[in-house]
Amino acid sequence: MTLVAHALPDGAKVQEYAGFWLRVVASLLDSVVVFILQLVCGGILIASGGLLGGLDSADGTVAMVTWLFTTVLGLAYYVIFTGSCGQTLGKMALRIKVIRKDGGDLGYGGATLRETIGKFVSGIILGIGYLMVAFDERKQGLHDKIAGSYVVKL
Template sequence: MPPSPPLPSAGLGRRLASLLYEGLVLFAVLLIGFWLPQALLLGNGIQFSARQLWLHVFLLLMLYCVWFWINGGQTLPMKTWRLRIVNANGGAIRPTQALLRYLASWPCLLLGGIGILWALIDKDRQFLHDRVAGTRIVQEPANT
């Protein structure tokens, strides 16, 4: 059987739509994984500093993103939009790439969305954090 051709890079519109959907899913993740435990702990008199709360958010989102990226290359919104994160050769990304992508996405998103705007000038229309991590987002065919 001949090797399958590489999957095409996903279009910017599709990736942005998936990112919007991802925001809704992340809200639910934070509601369950952050707010609920914090409410229960505060109800029992356990209070955390602002730094500890931000660390909790950072680690919770890291666990969510990195887990899904290294276990199938997709989060739920990415599955819905038939997107997958792959390495430069089209294979599964390594855990270090997933972690680097996550860490790079924070400044890319928080600094005025510079990492998203980067796709407008990038020759392959990739986000800046994908460039940094050596990953790319591809579109899967409709029949998978």
């Protein structure tokens, strides 16, 4: 078994790429966090819609507004955490991080590309973009290749 690593620009530190199963567990942890966040915030929105009387549940407006809000909330979770520090809560727990190919922080632009368009494309092709992580030499999924990123162990 060979060690797959990424040399940072200063050459001082070599980091090992995070593999498929480690990333799956981090993703599952993030899914739980996002689900709870969406459940709580969606519940508050539904309750406030009924209290304010401005949203009519009979025509589906409350459901549509709640769906839109919780979808944006989920995307914001991934983009904000990945853009600000390269780690979602799941990645923090497993000590892995998303970085640019040159070893720098991904930033909000790269995180937005990776977490929205990149992951959409990875998923729409029957999840093959995600499965690429298991077989790629640098452990990159299609979304990583699109954004020019790696996921490394800390």
